[in-house]
Amino acid sequence: MIKLKFFLDKDEEVKWLNDQSRKGLALKKYILGFYIFDKCEEDEYVYEIDFLNSVSEYASFKEFMNENNIHVVSRWYRWVYLRKVNDYKGFELYSDLDSKIEHYQKIKTMFKIAFIIELACLFIEIIVPLITSQMRLINFIFISIIVFFSIVIFGAYSKIDEKINNYIIQKEA
Amino acid sequence: MIKEIALTETTFYILLALRHPNHGYGIIQEVEKLTSNRVVLGAGTLYGALNSLMKKNWIELYSEEISSRKKKQYIITDLGRQAFEREVIRLKELINCSKLMEDLND
Structure with missing residues (x-):
């Protein structure tokens, strides 16, 4: 399923992605306003969005996140879409x-x-x-x-x- | 002498968790355990902190193994240890001074 939507606030975007996950839709790819979803269990994943320092750090960033059981779903320019399996402990990239x-x-x-x-x-x-x-x-x-x-x-x-x-x-x- | 500012709680616990070789996920788990789940480091926070501590030479890569299966491990450097010790002295001073308040309550 593909949805077209524009966000200027990444926090609202995260909220929306989590709402989709609650409905059984897991983001697979993001390209210029188009959100491509796969089917998933209801509430299977929680999402976060990060903004890289530079595109060149993407590989090491991805590796680091993988080690923390966080999967990088998609990247657009310096924006990265992250998800982890929902453990109901919340998902906060930045803790301080x-x-x-x-x-x-x-x-x-x-x-x-x-x-x-x-x-x-x-x-x-x-x-x-x-x-x-x-x-x-x-x-x-x-x-x-x-x-x-x-x-x-x-x-x-x-x-x-x-x-x-x-x-x-x-x-x- | 340059006046050092206090370490953030995040930096303090990362340095502590790196007294022995440790990888990202290991640091998060150890800090959770040490603080009884009070401090739960976010992966983004940890990623940024490790990079900036590397730049300051307070920590370094423990083993740069080419085999990609292995998780990247970090360890504290002498410089990092010195910074940690300075912070401990500052914290001890705080605790000592706080006794003035306790004395008042007696």
Whole structure:
């Protein structure tokens, strides 16, 4: 079974994957918004999602997780989808505040870079037609699309920033 | 002298579990046992901590066996031991000082 869905918050994505597992659907592969599922026993697996430091560490990361009875189901760029057989003890990749903060910080940086790229595209989309004085409908469409994505990415960025701040407050307490 | 900051609980227990050769899963289990399930290390936390301790040369690979069947083992280095001992001195000081509070209660 294939489902198409888009998430900007990995925690919500994990929740959704676990809901699917509860219904007897185990994620097998993720490609650009497409989630490919296999049948499984209801609640057979629990899922987690991690964000690698770099794609090059994937092999050693995978090996390490395997040794801990965690199976890497799929990888997309630096995102990895992990699962283990549900032992009802919970599945938490990051167990202390420091590593939680570091984890979300990495994702935040990625959103930040994406946002800056969006702004650069927007700038080019506005400046070029102005110089060549050829502002056409197509340019407005492009600009609207870029503005839309910029807002979406900024939203995701703010949400993760809030999460990090909450952890920092907890840490200082 | 550079002022050392306190070790995190995670670092403390990983170093302790690496007083003898140990692999990832072994560290998690030993720390669980030592703390009666209070500290359950997440695999992501442990992975990051082992990498950063390796970079600091506080721990090293115990055996780099080519046979892929074997799990990767780590062990504490002298530098790691020194850091651990410094932390123990700090913790003992804390415990000693805490007695002031107990005396007050008497």
